[in-house]
Amino acid sequence: MPDTDNIELGHAPPEKKVDAKYADSSDPESFYRSNSSKEQELPSKEPLREEALKKPVIPPRTQKPRIRRSTDDLDSKNTDTDTRSLKKDCEEARHELRIAWRDNREQAIELRDLKKQNAHLKETIRIQGDSRSYKDHIMSERRKFFEHVEMLEDHIGHLKHQLEKTKLHMDQLTFQTREANEEKAAYETKLQSLQKQNNRLNDDLTECRDDILRLQPPSQIPDSKIAEEFNNLYQQIASWVDDEAEDSLSMEARLGSLLADKDAPELLKSILDNDLIRATRKYPDAEPLILRYIIQIHIYRCILADDLYLFGLDEHNETILRSIAHAMEALEPKRDFLTIQRWRSETLQALYKIDGFQTEQARLATTVSQDLFTALTYLLPEIATEADSGWKRLHDTITMPAVHLATNMRFSTSVYRIITRLPRISSPSSASSSSAQQQQQHDNHIIYHPDIQRYTIIDIATQKVLRPDSVLKVADDGRIGEHVMVVQPLLLRMQKDSAAGVALAKPAVAVRLDEPMAKRGKGGVGKMAGWASSWFGGEPPEGART
Numbered sequence: 001m002p003d004t005d006n007i008e009l010g011h012a013p014p015e016k017k018v019d020a021k022y023a024d025s026s027d028p029e030s031f032y033r034s035n036s037s038k039e040q041e042l043p044s045k046e047p048l049r050e051e052a053l054k055k056p057v058i059p060p061r062t063q064k065p066r067i068r069r070s071t072d073d074l075d076s077k078n079t080d081t082d083t084r085s086l087k088k089d090c091e092e093a094r095h096e097l098r099i100a101w102r103d104n105r106e107q108a109i110e111l112r113d114l115k116k117q118n119a120h121l122k123e124t125i126r127i128q129g130d131s132r133s134y135k136d137h138i139m140s141e142r143r144k145f146f147e148h149v150e151m152l153e154d155h156i157g158h159l160k161h162q163l164e165k166t167k168l169h170m171d172q173l174t175f176q177t178r179e180a181n182e183e184k185a186a187y188e189t190k191l192q193s194l195q196k197q198n199n200r201l202n203d204d205l206t207e208c209r210d211d212i213l214r215l216q217p218p219s220q221i222p223d224s225k226i227a228e229e230f231n232n233l234y235q236q237i238a239s240w241v242d243d244e245a246e247d248s249l250s251m252e253a254r255l256g257s258l259l260a261d262k263d264a265p266e267l268l269k270s271i272l273d274n275d276l277i278r279a280t281r282k283y284p285d286a287e288p289l290i291l292r293y294i295i296q297i298h299i300y301r302c303i304l305a306d307d308l309y310l311f312g313l314d315e316h317n318e319t320i321l322r323s324i325a326h327a328m329e330a331l332e333p334k335r336d337f338l339t340i341q342r343w344r345s346e347t348l349q350a351l352y353k354i355d356g357f358q359t360e361q362a363r364l365a366t367t368v369s370q371d372l373f374t375a376l377t378y379l380l381p382e383i384a385t386e387a388d389s390g391w392k393r394l395h396d397t398i399t400m401p402a403v404h405l406a407t408n409m410r411f412s413t414s415v416y417r418i419i420t421r422l423p424r425i426s427s428p429s430s431a432s433s434s435s436a437q438q439q440q441q442h443d444n445h446i447i448y449h450p451d452i453q454r455y456t457i458i459d460i461a462t463q464k465v466l467r468p469d470s471v472l473k474v475a476d477d478g479r480i481g482e483h484v485m486v487v488q489p490l491l492l493r494m495q496k497d498s499a500a501g502v503a504l505a506k507p508a509v510a511v512r513l514d515e516p517m518a519k520r521g522k523g524g525v526g527k528m529a530g531w532a533s534s535w536f537g538g539e540p541p542e543g544a545r546t
Contacts, residue, residue, distance in 0.1 A: 221412045223493055227504040229405045234296065234488045234508075236397045241291045244376075244383050244390075251287050251379045255280050265375040271297045279460065279484050279512065286460045286484075289510045291379070293485045295372065295398065297420065300489065302368045303402045304409075304418050310348050311406045312361030321347065337496060341413040348410055365403050369395035417501060419490040422455075422483055422509065447511045448478040456508040459517065460484055466511075473515035481513040 245251070255277050258264050271294050280290055303311050309318040325344055328335050351357060373391035377384040384390075409416045447457065449472065457466040466472070472480050488508035492501030 220414070221408050223414070223502075223504055226405070226409060226412070226416065226493075227491060229401070229408065230491050230505050233299075233398070233401050233405055234292075236401060237292055237295050237299075238288075240394060240397055241288050241295070245288055245291050245380055252280065252284055254379050255287075255290070265378050267298065267371060267375040268294065268378065276485060283460050283512075285463055286510065289458065289460065289463075289485070289487050291376070292487050293510075294376070296487070296489065298368075298372050298375075299398065299402045300418060300420055303365075303399070303406050306417055308406070310351070310410045311403055312357060312364055313351070317351075338413065341415070345411055345413050352407065352411075361403060361407075365399050366395060369399040372399075415494040416504075417492045417494055419492060419507070420486055422486060422507070445483045446479055447481045447483050447509070449474045449480050450478065451480075451509075454506065456488070456506050458487065458508060458510050460510045460512050461516065464517070466517075471518040472513070473518075475514065479514065481511040484510045484512050486510075 255272070258268060258272060258277065259274070272290070276290065276293070280286055309321060321344070325340055328340050328343065369391050373383075373394050451457065452466055452468050458464070459466060474480055486507055487510050488505075490503060490507040491505035493504055494501045
């Protein structure tokens with residue numbers, strides 16, 4: 001019997017714990033609703049439905065309607081009778097609840113069995129469907145296999161046909177190879193004969209080369225290359241002067257006291273004379289030309305002088321080589337001048353390749369650069385602050401190109417001379433003068449108008465280069481001014497059995513003009529006012545007379 005002592009009026013009996021999967025079966029109506037919804041989710045297969053209908057369905061038990069007693073009846077009875085009645089009703093309700101739970105469990109078990117049967121039926125249907133699709137797949141693969149076999153048979157037939165063609169082609173190639181081998185053997189025999197003949201010809205060619213080598217002159221450096229290096233050297237000198245001597249204020253004072261200053265470098269005193277110093281005082285703008293003159297004279301004396309056999313060669317070896325060259329003139333048979341020059345050229349080129357010679361040459365060039373830079377710092381104190389880098393820049397841009405030029409000039413079989421002073425030239429008016437005047441040569445300090453064609457003439461007052469069409473006052477004898485100094489020397493290639501040479505580079509001459517250059521008017525030379533009959537040595541054109 002259930003414990004009814006703890007039951008109070010108006011309260012339900014304590015709930016019992018129910019298994020989780022049967023938790024929804026406490027309410028009969030919700031249980032049947034859930035079952036009906038789950039039955040709708042089952043697959044609509046006829047066999048499953050028929051099998052489910054065959055099983056008996058247990059209807060749910062209906063609960064007896066509770067008799068709700070009114071409050072008036074309860075009040076009319078005593079308390080004991082009400083207690084017993086309530087206990088009895090509670091026991092009946094509990095009994096009915098147990099019956100409902102039992103029915104719920106039975107229906108849940110039946111539902112589980114139906115689900116298992118449904119799942120088994122689904123798996124059976126799926127297996128049957130897979131079996132049919134697998135058979136279709138097997139048939140499709142079989143058809144593809146037979147099609148592939150037919151294609152392979154066709155391909156095998158094609159390959160057999162190709163094999164027959166290849167065998168036929170191989171037979172043809174074998175026949176051709178046999179013929180080629182026979183021809184090859186014949187050519188090899190002929191080749192051996194030709195090789196022997198070629199060896200004999202090579203021996204003859206070697207002898208001919210030796211004979212030609214003995215007869216032909218050594219490789220000659222062209223005059224154009226010598227002239228190009230010469231002009232580049234003096235352009236480098238001009239560029240260095242323009243860069244270093246720009247706006248120098250102390251050079252004029254230093255030049256004025258040069259000869260009297262005991263501390264002045266002897267290098268400068270040996271190059272500059274009173275005439276040049278006076279010219280500098282009169283024309284302060286000519287200081288760059290003075291510097292160019294100093295540099296080119298020092299480079300000529302140390303590196304490019306005609307009496308230097310080869311820059312870097314010591315005096316003892318130079319004396320030996322000169323003696324050998326002089327002694328060759330007395331040999332029998334007689335050696336001509338060109339033969340001796342070829343020997344000198346080859347000897348100097350071989351000497352240049354000796355280990356240590358180029359190092360000695362570079363050492364002497366460094367000494368030349370440092371001495372020159374030290375002397376120039378007397379005139380240009382501004383560059384003394386660049387003692388380390390200044391002389392190296394002068395060394396790289398001026399001294400080393402001069403050494404390279406001197407070496408190439410000595411390697412050549414030709415004889416080159418550098419003229420640092422203007423040669424004496426007859427006056428242009430000597431053709432119309434008396435016989436006594438014809439014998440007289442004009443001073444080389446005088447510059448005549450035709451000299452503009454022979455020299456590069458620079459006006460020392462304006463630093464301008466004169467051109468043939470420059471407006472100049474020309475004297476009756478053609479004189480236009482006086483030579484001051486040679487800024488760039490003359491380069492000559494001497495000719496055999498002739499004292500005259502071929503000019504390869506024109507000299508640049510600084511000239512003090514007798515009269516300053518006139519400015520060119522808009523109307524040209526014919527429209528200039530104040531025309532003098534001595535200008536250009538001729539009469540003025542019509543319309544230019546005053």
